[in-house]
Amino acid sequence: MPFTFQTIDKNGLLLNMAQTWHQLRPGEIRHDCGGCHAHSQKPTEFRDTVAARKDYEPFDLTSRAPLVTSAERDESKKQESKRRWDAEDATGLRYHEGALSVEYHRDIKPILARSCTACHTKSEGAPAGNLVLDDDDTPISVENRGKFPGTYYRLAMDEKAQFGHKPIGYKSWGYPNASRYIRMLQARRSLLVWKIFGSRLDGFSNDDHPSESKPGSGDLVHQGKPADVDKNRAKLDIDFTGSVMPPPAAVASGKVKPLTDEDRRTILRWIDLGCPIDLDYDADHPETAGRGWSLDDSRPTLTLAWPQPGRNEPADRIRFGAADYGTGLDPASFQVTGDFEIAGAKPGTNVAEKFREVTPGVWELPLDKSSAKLPSGRLTVAVKDRQGNETRIVRTFNVE
Numbered sequence: 001m002p003f004t005f006q007t008i009d010k011n012g013l014l015l016n017m018a019q020t021w022h023q024l025r026p027g028e029i030r031h032d033c034g035g036c037h038a039h040s041q042k043p044t045e046f047r048d049t050v051a052a053r054k055d056y057e058p059f060d061l062t063s064r065a066p067l068v069t070s071a072e073r074d075e076s077k078k079q080e081s082k083r084r085w086d087a088e089d090a091t092g093l094r095y096h097e098g099a100l101s102v103e104y105h106r107d108i109k110p111i112l113a114r115s116c117t118a119c120h121t122k123s124e125g126a127p128a129g130n131l132v133l134d135d136d137d138t139p140i141s142v143e144n145r146g147k148f149p150g151t152y153y154r155l156a157m158d159e160k161a162q163f164g165h166k167p168i169g170y171k172s173w174g175y176p177n178a179s180r181y182i183r184m185l186q187a188r189r190s191l192l193v194w195k196i197f198g199s200r201l202d203g204f205s206n207d208d209h210p211s212e213s214k215p216g217s218g219d220l221v222h223q224g225k226p227a228d229v230d231k232n233r234a235k236l237d238i239d240f241t242g243s244v245m246p247p248p249a250a251v252a253s254g255k256v257k258p259l260t261d262e263d264r265r266t267i268l269r270w271i272d273l274g275c276p277i278d279l280d281y282d283a284d285h286p287e288t289a290g291r292g293w294s295l296d297d298s299r300p301t302l303t304l305a306w307p308q309p310g311r312n313e314p315a316d317r318i319r320f321g322a323a324d325y326g327t328g329l330d331p332a333s334f335q336v337t338g339d340f341e342i343a344g345a346k347p348g349t350n351v352a353e354k355f356r357e358v359t360p361g362v363w364e365l366p367l368d369k370s371s372a373k374l375p376s377g378r379l380t381v382a383v384k385d386r387q388g389n390e391t392r393i394v395r396t397f398n399v400e
């Protein structure tokens with residue numbers, strides 16, 4: 001099961017992220033935090049970490065995802081007494097059943113339509129902030145990558161500044177900026193997030209680097225004084241100016257809907273995940289994932305716990321565990337066959353329907369005495385996820 005790491009702040013904004021994916025297979029263990037964190041130094045022993053404490057309860061990520069939320073919506077204190085998540089006790093956790101994904105069409109576009117497009121529109125002269133957010137009907141071609149909706153492109157792919165305000169002294173916003181409004185995988189450094197939260201969130205101030213006196217002015221200032229463009233363009237930064245978005249006046253007048261706390265956190269999660277978009281999205285069937293970002297390309301995890309390899313012990317049961325964190329297991333795909341009689345079924349018969357789930361994700365079938373002695377047995381267990389990826393285990397064993 002591939003996984004990666006992110007550290008986040010009290011707003012749920014990404015601070016840093018592992019640049020590689022990791023994985024574990026059944027039976028693998030590690031007793032220290034070595035590898036990337038060791039090199040020439042002695043690694044931290046696991047027994048010295050918070051996770052090794054007896055009172056530490058790990059999150060069961062196979063069943064629910066913990067998400068940062070406001071203190072008012074905190075669900076953790078119902079189960080974990082007096083747990084404090086930040087110094088000001090301003091945040092909490094809520095839990096999402098199963099894995100959580102954030103996708104542009106399903107999750108982000110509706111937020112923009114409710115709270116942004118009334119002002120950021122292409123239909124009424126100059127859009128607010130020179131930013132159009134209602135142009136997804138216009139596909140924009142990207143070399144070797146296909147076509148993308150116009151609004152998505154402006155936010156997540158306009159590094160070359162094809163739309164809106166232009167960078168000063170350059171033809172591009174430059175890596176790692178995806179556009180003027182989004183910095184790749186860094187919501188806390190993205191202008192879009194600053195605007196919806198109403199403040200700069202990256203730890204810098206507007207006076208730390210040269211920037212425009214106002215958006216689109218074409219000049220540079222630093223700490224309130226004019227700055228030479230040619231000498232300072234390499235230090236160019238984008239400032240937070242104006243008010244929170246959507247403007248309080250527009251909300252008060254009923255022109256737009258206010259952003260909820262969860263709306264804001266959904267947008268920042270989307271950025272910190274790399275601005276996922278499903279180019280096969282079907283509005284009539286939003287539950288159906290397409291290819292590309294939404295493709296489940298990981299096979300299910302499958303473990304045949306009994307009979308065990310290399311153990312000459314009575315075959316009194318067949319026990320296996322399975323899980324899939326992407327599209328989920330396809331129950332109809334389970335297959336358990338053997339070249340010997342299983343629970344009264346002829347060799348080669350799929351006996352999956354005879355199994356019972358004894359604990360979440362674990363299935364078992366008791367065997368009668370006919371399998372107590374087996375000179376040679378070949379057992380096959382297979383399962384697919386809803387994307388069609390298959391994991392198969394073939395085990396040969398014998399019982400004397």
